[in-house]
Amino acid sequence: MVSSTSSTFDFVVAANRLPVDRSVSLDGTVTWTTSPGGLVTAMESVMRDREAAWVGWAGFPGDAPAPFDDGRLRLHPVGLSAEDLTDYYEGFSNDTLWPLYHDVIVPPTYHRSWWNAYRRVNERFAEAVCEVAAEGATVWIHDYQLQLVPAMVRDRRPDVRIGWFNHIPFPPVELFAQLPWRAQVLRGLLGADFLGFQRPDDARNFLRSCRAVLDATVKGDTVRWQGSDDGRLGGSPRVARAAAVPISIDAQGLRELADSPAVRARAAEIRESLGNPQVVLLGVDRLDYTKGLRHRLRAIGELLADGEIAPPEVTFVQVATPSRERVEAYRTLRQQIEGTVGRINGDFSHLGDTAVHYLHQSYGREEMAALFQVADVMLVTPLRDGMNLVAKEYVTARHDGGGALVLSEFTGAAEELHSAYLCNPHDIAGLKETILRAIRDDHEEKRRRMRMMRRQVRTRDVQAWADDFLRALEMAPARPPRARRSISRLI
Known part of the structure; x- marks a missing residue:
């Protein structure tokens, strides 16, 4: 990665984070490595062969470093102060929007100072996007942290084509109206x-919200709204299309990685280190209250208490990636989860035979691919999830045809992976029954289910997702000429 002079690009991505992480050695040398996040993984193959710019926060508080290149990709950092991180990111994005958009699993917090910071940071992102976007560029904005950026860019640059993708759920109007x-x-x-x-x-939730909140006209998947400074009808015409374009993974790349000799050897090492159990249950999640970890552990604890499973024949491995540890709800969740794991292991583990292996850390792609191959049953049981790419990664990594996927019906993945063992994670008794069925079903039934899911992910991979999105963006309704009235003044 090298520094680069300023220039503009025909394709611009804007997301909360850049796709790289910074590390500083003892001698002060700065290096950047690819981030392990889901968005980065999904976009990596999309951006690989494009000359493009990516606008995002560099991952540390303070002034933004100068733009630099990662191969053909220009990285354009946006600076966030410590106060911005507290109010815009930890506050409004993750303590207001995140719980509201995930069915109010925990109550959202509303602070005007957080909202003001959210507007301020979105303005900063919009300015950066306009700086690197060439005339007539395509701009692809990502996720709930940047919901004001589309109008802010539109106001400055009516020449560009703007798409926005939401990686998390969009709530029903009854919740959004809060x-x-x-x-x-x-x-x-x-x-x-x-x-x-x-x-x-x-x-549909978005379109209904536009109709209920803005009194917009909605016909099919198209929303029309004429806004004025006070929000009433009669101002500048706005036309947008909204539709489902479910995200996916780089299926071919993951399969090749999972099939490599090094990963297969590592999978054998992991299974041996676990004591070569008959059944390995696996969960891989960010440590987040939306992921259903408490419900999952309760089901595992009851299965152990019922004598339906027991170490050393059956063991459960839970990878819980650290997440948002400065937010109070996440600190509380970690204490609860670790307390529950301790109680389960105290009651049901024996010397040399651990009931629950709890790993509060992040792992690279190679280690995750090995873990997927070790897992006889994958537990993906969020209370609400926009997609959950772990489910798709698991079925792809099991190129041997083995494995079984227990999948919450409240994930976006459940809309596509119909052959999974679907469950309602709120129903602990039903979740226990589903886990046992995934363990005990005959080998051919599980192979049939996995084969159908692998075919779905292979044919609808991340490149198909990007192609579908960009095609829909290109075919979106034609935009009227630039209006005199400022759209961003309405925000």
């Missing part, structure tokens, strides 16, 4: 030509 700044958020999103969502229900 947000004090609901109209401003919708006006921000309506700066886009096309808005992509994980599930059809998410797109």
Whole structure:
């Protein structure tokens, strides 16, 4: 990665984070490595062969470093202060929007100072996007942290084509209406030509919110709204299309990685280190209250208490990647999870035979591919999830045809992976029964299910997702000439 002079690009991605992480050695040398996040993994193959720019936060507080190149990709950092991180990111994004958009599993917190920081940072992102976007460029904005950016870019650059993709659920209007700044958020999103969502229900929720909150006209998947400074009809016309474009993974790349001799050897080492159990149950999640970890551990604990499973024949491995540890709800969740794991192991583990292996750390792609091959049953049981790419990664990594996927019906993945062992994670008794069925079903039945899911992921991979999104963006309704009225003044 080298420093680069300023220039503009025909394709610009904007996301909360850059696709790289910074590390500083003892002698002060700065190096950048590819981030392990889900968005980065999904976009990596999409960006691989493009000359493009990526606008995002560099991952540390303070002034933004100068733009630099990662291969053909220009990385354009946006600076965030410590106060920005507290109010915009940890506050409004993750303590207001995140719980609201995930069915209010925990109550959202509303602070006007957080909202002001959210607007301020979104403005900063919009300015950076406009700086690197060439005339007539395609701009692809990602996720709930940047919902005001589409209109802010539109106001400055009516020449560009703007798409926005939501990686998390979009809530029903009955929940979205709780947000004090609901109209401003919708006006921000309506700066886009096309808005992509994980599930059809998410797109419908957005369209219904536009109709209920803005009194917009909705016909099919198209929303029309004429806004004025006070939010009433009669101002600048806005036309946007909203539809489901479910995200996927680089299936070919993961399969090749999982089939490598090094990964297969590592999988054998992991299984041996676990004591070569008959059945390995695996969960891989960010440590987040939406992921259903408490419900999952309760089901595992009851199965152990019932005598349905027991070490050393059956063991459960839970990878819980650290997440948002400065947010109070996440600190509380970690304490609860670790306390539950301790109680289960105290009651049901024996010397040399551990019931639950709890790993609160991150792992690279190679280690995850090996873990997937070790898992006889994968437990993906969120209470609500936009997609959950772990489910798709698991079925792809099991190129040997083995394995079984227990999947929450409240994930976007359940809309596509119909052959999984679907469950309602709120129903602990039903979840226990589903886990046992995934363990005990005959080998051919499990192979049949996995074969169908692998075919689905292989044919609808990340490149198909990107192609579908960009095609929908290109075909979005034609935009009227630039209006005199400023869209961003409505936010």
